[in-house]
Amino acid sequence: MNGTGLGLPVARKIAEDHGGTISLRSELTAGATFTIRLPVHGPGVPSAS
Numbered sequence: 001m002n003g004t005g006l007g008l009p010v011a012r013k014i015a016e017d018h019g020g021t022i023s024l025r026s027e028l029t030a031g032a033t034f035t036i037r038l039p040v041h042g043p044g045v046p047s048a049s
Contacts, residue, residue, distance in 0.1 A: 011036070015036055015037075019038070021037050022035070
């Protein structure tokens with residue numbers, strides 16, 4: 001696989017710009033799991049502010 005290696009930093013910036021986070025859980029024999037959490041906004045959803 002070839003690439004620039006910029007995917008995760010870009011995803012982190014997008015998540016943070018929207019009030020979210022990215023976390024990582026890594027296990028040597030099982031690989032890695034990235035979790036992206038974003039706040040819910042919309043009609044009927046109370047604002048965080």
